Amino acid sequence: MKQTDSITPCLWFNSEAEEAVRFYTSLFDNSSIKKTTRFGKEGFEFHHKPEGSVMTVEFVLNGQSFLALNGGPDFKFNESVSLFVYCSSEERINFLYNKLTDGGSINMPLDKYDWSPKYAWVKDKFGISWQLDIEDINSQQKIVPSLLFVNDQFMKVKEAINFYSSVFPHSKILMEIPWDKSMNLPEGTLLFAQSKLNGYLLNAMSGGNFEHNFTFNEAISFIIYCDTQNEIDYYWNKLTDGGQELQCGWLKDKYGVSWQIVPKIFDELLEDPQKTGKVLNAMFEMKKFDIKKLSEAANEK
Known part of the structure; x- marks a missing residue:
């Protein structure tokens, strides 16, 4: 391969x-x-x-x-798979936010959050979910699919990225962000991870320990x-x-x-x-x- x-x-x-x-x-x-x-x-x-x-x-x-x-x-479409866009500028994130929310809906409004100075999670008029982040990324790939692990899988982010990295050649895990210790989860349980699978970036996120009404399809x-x-x-x-x-x-x-x-x-x-x-x-x-x-x-x- x-x-x-x-x-x-x-x-x-x-x-x-x-x-x-x-x-x-x-x-x-x-x-x-x-x-x-x-x-x-x-x-x-x-x-x-x-x-x-x-x-x-x-x-x-x-x-x-x-x-x-x-x-x-x-x-x-549902939020189990979203498209995470690294926008790199105020002008770009504002443009995409306005275009994608026109006829769509807002999960998290464009604002400052703990993890980003400017971020939003929206659904467009066709139902596809987008996460917009003002941050840039050191890669030509600026649109990164993001998998959201929910319900009985919410603690499987690390297991999943290890699995995918073992399947694809030339793969590596670029980032692992654990849950805060206040969640009382097993040590090392991941909130977010990013991997590169044979050159292709993929994000994985945990949906937390509460019930979601969707899963992968x-x-x-x-x-x-x-x-x-x-x-x-x-x-x-x-x-x-x-x-x-x-x-x-x-x-x-x-x-x-x-x-x-x-x-x-x-x-x-x-x-x-x-x-x-x-x-x-x-x-x-x-x-x-x-x-x-x-x-x-x-x-x-």
Whole structure:
């Protein structure tokens, strides 16, 4: 596995993917829409999506890759996964706060807090959560997904970042902030942590010892694009250990976080409209992706 292997957040919308991506790419420099795919006739079986309607949108925010998917109404965004933006200036954080709260809602208003001179936690009009911090970060990656561990998992931040760091090569833990001793938690229980997984930054936070009405779901998942079947097998086996195998390359790890393990060749196989249906039919029969079977389906006469 190479250090250039990427993690790409996937945002699951009902049918608003195109509108949402236009909005997000208007907010950040170095942003663009890269590729849009549309449902063919087989889309009718996928939540009755009409032929020709948008299926996925690949886009870049501030130089980082994202994917938006129109998957239907099954999953709703919540605060278990948020996008943490290191804004670096008063002008920038004020701009994003005003734009993202327009039609959205405010969890924590823009203000000074113990951990930051200026910070906010908001939901945009599509339901995605954003944490905004005026602080800068010594990385080109300014938008960092943040996992919130709640309810019976609130003390598992350290365990989780150690696990993820063991799965991805070239990984390291950059920051660990423990809970205050007044919480009477086991020593070393983490409130916040930041890790770098094969070059990709990921934050993890504890939601504290009170009940939350949400947890991880498929609304935001993380795609790992793989060159070979060996890579697919490696990530699949590591991340399903204690977790759950789902359909079409999706899985849940032992904490409930959703991942997609996808061969890089998959997009190429879908480019020929005459092969798309065959490839998708083969995919629908799979849990873990099998590159050989997908290629055979694409070349079926």
